[in-house]
Amino acid sequence: MSLRKQLTDALPDYLPANPQEAIKGTELIRLIRLKLDGNYSDASLRYHFSIMSCDPTSPIAKVEKGQGYYRRTAPIPALSTAQELFSQYQGRLDDIQNDQGEVDHAMMRIRKFRAIVNKWCDVNGRFPFAFREPFKADAPIGNLWKFPEMLLVDWESGDGDEEAVPLLKLKSQLGLPPFRLHAARLRILPSHDTYREDFFQTLSASVWAQGGELVYAAPIEDEALAEGIRRLSTSFGIGVTTFGLTAEILDELPRPANILNAHPRETEALMEKLDVTRVAAAKSRPHIDWAALEAVRGDSAEVGTLLEWLSASTEAGRVIPLDDGE
Incomplete structure (x- = not known):
């Protein structure tokens, strides 16, 4: 070797x-x-x-x-990243294909945004599960419509309270999950040219979950664009959130590994840079579509990893740490 x-x-x-x-x-x-x-x-x-x-x-x-x-933190999924770059440059990838520095710069912004979303979840008691395997370089393009970049898991009790264990187990036996799963699509820049594709990919990738969320780094400053997004959300129930991170702010943020491993005081400073705005609230369904989830299980081994984590945490009555990077 x-x-x-x-x-x-x-x-x-x-x-x-x-x-x-x-x-x-x-x-x-x-x-x-x-x-x-x-x-x-x-x-x-x-x-x-x-x-x-x-x-x-x-x-x-x-x-x-x-x-x-x-x-080094986990690499960014190739298929998802390629679409993100395609979206940012509105399909004109020929304009940057010979400028590796510009590509690296755009990739760094994507990595920083994913890291800041992970840190924001930590601060707000949400548990992110990142999908990577479905977006590897040789994955079918259809996976962009089957899987979210990130699953946001909200547990009813994640602090290990022993009194919550019987209730969690009972709900599980009754087929009522003690958690809520929202499939999230992460994008850097909202635009008139791409928001419909962003929205309907989020909708498609969330059919097996209890809801879907489209999360943008940059603010939506165009009211016509915001209104178009809100109309779609009213019709289909997808939540839309912006983090208020302009390109300049993203460039000023620390490297992804520093964001993910920030100490409490550093985390507080990072959160102060965010201007989180809920453009449209997600409509959460009471049940998971287990048949739809089973249908995509064969397309990625990470679905099995997700189910094992959910099952083990439910059995333990607390959220078992999930070793994950940006």
Whole structure:
């Protein structure tokens, strides 16, 4: 097995998720040697750390200012990201295909927005479940209409209250879920050209859940656009929320890993940058469409992961931590 493959497999066990707790290269070399087959020099390992940290698909990332390495957050799903870029540039991808810097800049905004939505969920007692596998590069384009980027789970009791356990179990036995599932589509920029596609993809991807939510980073400043969105919401019950994050504010935000691992005071400062506006409220259905959920189960193994997490949390009477990145 090549050194790079060995490092790719072993590094996640030794790299901290928080960039502020980055591990120095010397210490990482000392630890990683225990997992490697072969006698590699320090210089060879440092070279691989450096090269891999520049690769967005590798597990290792280097802090921007200073020394040390940390674990890279999960990559953005390729299919979903491609559509997001297509939407932002209104289909004129030829305008940027030769400008990798502009593409990277747009990708960073997408990653930051996904991270800030995760952090906002944490602050507001919601539990996000990100779908990634259905949006990988070789996935069918139809998955954009079957799966949301994120499932927002609202539990009736997520604090581990022992008195809530019998009620949660009883509701489960009666076929009444002790949680509410809303399928969310995340988009950076609302526009007249794309809002209908954004809206109906959200509607389609939420048919098996109890509701759907379309979440935009940027504010909706055009009243005609806002009115068009509200009319669709009135007809179909999809909720629409904006976070008030202009391109300039997104650019000023910390890197995604710093957002996800922000301490309480840092989180408070991040939340102050948001101007969350509910353009239209979601209409939540009382029941999950289990037949529709079963129909998409074969299209992604992550549906099974979701069901296992929901089942285990219901049985425990508390929300079991779900190890997830941006």
